[in-house]
Amino acid sequence: MADRFPTARYVEAMNHYIPYGRQSINQDDIDAVVEVLRSDWITQGPAIERFEQAVANYCGAKYAVAVSSATAALHIACLAVGLGQGDILWTSPNTFVASANCGLYCGAKVDFVDIDPRTYNLSVSELERKLAWAEKQGCLPKVIVPVHFAGQSCEMEQIHALAQRYGFRIIEDASHAIGGSYHGQSIGCCQFSDVTVFSFHPVKIITTGEGGMVLTNQEDLYQKLIRLRSHGITRNVDLMQGKPDGSWYYEQLDLGFNYRMSDIQAALGVSQLQRLDEFVKRRRFLAERYNQMLQGLPVVLPWQHPETESSRHLYVIRLKLDKINKTHHQVFEELRQAGIGVNLHYIPVHTQPYYQQLGFNLGDFFEAESYYQESISLPIYYELPVDSQSQIVTFLKKVLEK
Numbered sequence: 001m002a003d004r005f006p007t008a009r010y011v012e013a014m015n016h017y018i019p020y021g022r023q024s025i026n027q028d029d030i031d032a033v034v035e036v037l038r039s040d041w042i043t044q045g046p047a048i049e050r051f052e053q054a055v056a057n058y059c060g061a062k063y064a065v066a067v068s069s070a071t072a073a074l075h076i077a078c079l080a081v082g083l084g085q086g087d088i089l090w091t092s093p094n095t096f097v098a099s100a101n102c103g104l105y106c107g108a109k110v111d112f113v114d115i116d117p118r119t120y121n122l123s124v125s126e127l128e129r130k131l132a133w134a135e136k137q138g139c140l141p142k143v144i145v146p147v148h149f150a151g152q153s154c155e156m157e158q159i160h161a162l163a164q165r166y167g168f169r170i171i172e173d174a175s176h177a178i179g180g181s182y183h184g185q186s187i188g189c190c191q192f193s194d195v196t197v198f199s200f201h202p203v204k205i206i207t208t209g210e211g212g213m214v215l216t217n218q219e220d221l222y223q224k225l226i227r228l229r230s231h232g233i234t235r236n237v238d239l240m241q242g243k244p245d246g247s248w249y250y251e252q253l254d255l256g257f258n259y260r261m262s263d264i265q266a267a268l269g270v271s272q273l274q275r276l277d278e279f280v281k282r283r284r285f286l287a288e289r290y291n292q293m294l295q296g297l298p299v300v301l302p303w304q305h306p307e308t309e310s311s312r313h314l315y316v317i318r319l320k321l322d323k324i325n326k327t328h329h330q331v332f333e334e335l336r337q338a339g340i341g342v343n344l345h346y347i348p349v350h351t352q353p354y355y356q357q358l359g360f361n362l363g364d365f366f367e368a369e370s371y372y373q374e375s376i377s378l379p380i381y382y383e384l385p386v387d388s389q390s391q392i393v394t395f396l397k398k399v400l401e402k
């Protein structure tokens with residue numbers, strides 16, 4: 001092993017393990033959190049509303065509801081649009097399990113639509129084909145969850161047109177995509193969907209430690225989301241079924257949860273949001289730089305849809321294995337051993353044991369599976385130094401050449 005690659009030397013040169021993604025926290029972020037800690041409210045106080053307002057304004061949506069994670073956001077979004085027992089949710093197999101699990105939480109059935117081999121997003125032509133089939137079978141989905149993979153929007157106008165025709169609701173899983181745009185409009189504006197969901201997990205574009213948000217332009221959904229976030233309880237007299245018994249009175253109207261975000265997290269969110277454009281600018285710079293430096297290597301570079309601007313949450317290369325004398329596993333492991341925290345997004349959800357036990361099989365979604373066998377996410381994040389990026393590329397070249 002030792003003579004095959006200068007692994008140890010590279011680890012030394014890089015001085016530390018480079019993750020595929022990580023947060024950036026500056027003094028302003030820290031000050032914002034400390035300020036809340038010294039205030040009267042550390043949860044459900046003014047920082048939550050400030051954060052919600054700021055994200056809604058940024059995206060051009062009417063309403064925003066901050067919650068404890070994107071997983072929680074997806075769950076209450078499904079409930080708000082009425083997903084339940086006997087219903088069906090479709091999503092992409094190339095996503096984190098949460099995009100599908102939210103359907104199961106509601107007692108619905110989950111199915112998948114294979115991906116577009118260029119964008120790695122849910123394929124619109126495949127969606128069209130499957131909808132025509134489902135209509136004949138009498139098993140049309142109630143909800144579709146398009147996932148904006150790596151920060152690049154799905155083709156929302158086309159998906160929206162299909163929703164008009166087939167009557168499903170759309171929940172955008174934009175966990176990767178805050179700061180991106182589609183047709184020149186910010187992702188999150190919900191022009192072509194009922195609801196959009198963001199994640200603020202530390203590897204995502206901006207962070208609140210853990211956290212998520214649901215955006216919508218529909219007042220009825222907003223009211224429902226607010227209640228579902230907090231036990232299904234309302235203090236709004238207009239929504240109550242009975243007369244208020246006194247000033248202490250509240251009513252539980254739905255079976256909700258405790259999916260609240262704390263003010264500590266929201267204050268960090270407000271501060272991070274002010275840095276969002278800078279974060280995305282840097283990610284785009286790094287992605288462009290990878291594009292330049294990886295020219296001519298036996299890899300497929302990320303394809304940019306001309307109608308979208310990606311937030312560049314991930315930078316995925318796809319190995320041309322017929323032009324490389326190594327397996328996907330070998331390339332991946334050699335990078336990892338050199339301290340380069342490459343990753344794989346994603347293991348196709350339908351191949352997870354839990355989903356296989358629901359009846360899915362290997363071979364069900366060809367494009368997602370073949371993508372999985374060839375893909376590698378290279379490190380990309382705001383604080384990634386260009387020197388480290390250059391070292392990653394140099395090492396990758398060596399690995400691919402041998």
Ligand SMILES: *Cc1c(COP(=O)(O)O)cnc(C)c1O
Nearest residue numbers: 069070071096098175199200201
């Ligand atoms: C990260 C992620 C989620 C879950 O986000 P959490 O905030 O960790 O719950 C859901 N969907 C996608 C596509 C993600 O990348």
